[in-house]
Amino acid sequence: MIKKIGIAQLRVGMYVHDFNCDWMEHPFMRNRLLISSDDEIRKVIDAGIRELYIDTDRGLDANAPTAEEVRTDIERELHRIATQQPAAPVRVSVAEEIERAAQVKNQAHQLVRNVMADARLGKAVELDQVEPVVESITASILRNPGALTGLLRIKNKDDYTFLHSVSVCTLLVAFCRSLGMSAEDTRQAGLGGLLHDTGKALVPDHILNKPGRLTDEEFDIIRRHPRDGYEILLKTPGVGPVPLDITLHHHERMDGSGYPDKLPGEAISTFAQMAAIVDVYDAITADRCYHKGMPAAEALRKMHEWSKFHFHPQQVQAFIRCVGIYPAGTLVLLESGRLAVVIEPHETNLLAPKVRAFFSTKSNTYIKPLDLDLSKPLGMGGGDRILSHESPEKWRVEPMKFFGLAA
Structure with a gap:
């Protein structure tokens, strides 16, 4: 199980799954490793790392929240942020x-x-x-x-x-x-x-x-x-x-x-x-x-x-x-099963940006690109919602090929 711990909880015998920092900031040759000495703990502290993720199946356990619990809390907070203030209006498409x-x-x-x-x-x-x-x-x-x-x-x-x-x-x-x-x-x-x-x-x-x-x-x-x-x-x-x-x-x-x-x-x-x-x-x-x-x-x-x-x-x-919660160029999976690339954030709802759908995950084929304003209902250019952001490598697609096409 992956858990998130504070630096004060790090002990010899724990297996670091993720240093939880900009990858350039930590001092180790590998991103994942078994902590084998107090000197290694000192190196982590000296690098300014305050929190990190451990794999309890590969090393010692700790009383700490799971990675899934942390992610759920972050998603909830991001949704709160997204509803606080509208995005700046755009002048042209x-x-x-x-x-x-x-x-x-x-x-x-x-x-x-x-x-x-x-x-x-x-x-x-x-x-x-x-x-x-x-x-x-x-x-x-x-x-x-x-x-x-x-x-x-x-x-x-x-x-x-x-x-x-x-x-x-x-x-x-x-x-x-x-x-x-x-x-x-x-x-x-x-x-x-x-x-x-x-x-x-x-x-x-x-x-x-x-x-x-x-x-x-x-x-x-x-x-x-x-x-x-x-x-x-x-x-x-x-x-x-x-x-x-x-x-x-x-x-x-x-x-x-x-x-x-x-x-x-x-x-x-x-x-x-x-x-x-x-x-x-x-x-x-x-x-x-x-x-x-x-x-x-x-x-x-x-x-x-x-x-x-x-x-x-x-x-x-x-x-x-x-x-925006989903920045321009982000690949997202829609509730309809389509993949889409985010074109621009919506001016009043960052959770419902304007997107261009171009791929069906149900048939695993490209479809005719279709622009959607996810803040609008079906029949008015919307009628779908984002389930998650996705990795282009996972689906073997190139979303940026469809970014900026004429509608």
Whole structure:
């Protein structure tokens, strides 16, 4: 049986099933292992891990809730979050925005490549080239946030570092917009998101793209990138305090376990807290050469779980409302037995987004794509509901092929 325990309950002889953290944050070569010494327990504590899952069939038991009980509680809480506040309205459909969004994605991707290349050569970032790209991203988000965020779910493993920066910028802009922040604050946050990983330009490629877990020494090198990026941006004329702060502090955690400064929650700015949420969300949903990304809906559930210690709980809730319980591009199973890809959250009901059905699980065949507004009854473009989010690999389908088609 899988159970969730607090770190104080961890004992030698327990079998760790899941460290319950961003996979990059724990210090072990394997995600599952039998705890064989007090030194290993100390390593887990030093990594800032506060809760984890154990397999009682493979090691010692503990008085703790089961994984199923924890999941039920999280689902109940997410449903509560989803009904608290409506999503921001969209101005155009995904189909109308998708072509422009694709152009913005490509433009931003190339810009980040150039920024990284210049940083490796010791050149300052040219802010006059970065700002127009942030403006283009913001304009796309204002028209329809689901189009660009959905497209950015698709990342080539070789281009992850560059597209991750584009994703963080895009999600931060959407996050700021959903919170009603000013245009200038949103612009500054967007600049910080696009430039937050500039310091990775100084990380050797063999470490950045290593197809396996990093050694302690390699982790130390990776952890230099926030300060390296900060130092690079300090040489950039006109860069503001918000991009500098986001770059330096996007790996800080509310319980003080982050880096580079181990800041406690009250010392971390709102923008850096927001960037930390967005950064981890995008990282854990992306496929890497050494790690399979989790579905976006599942990632939000993990972010909510981790917010007990690592993130600001109210901000995580706000981010969930921003992207929706089922973010754009999510594969879902409908009560009718159809698979559908989420097109965009509904403006008043995050539990009933707009989806495009394209596959029948009953006949195991593709069907003619059909757009549904799940907030409406049968006969008015709805009449179905989501049972669960699904893994594309499970059904051997590619939902993003149907994302952004003309209705």
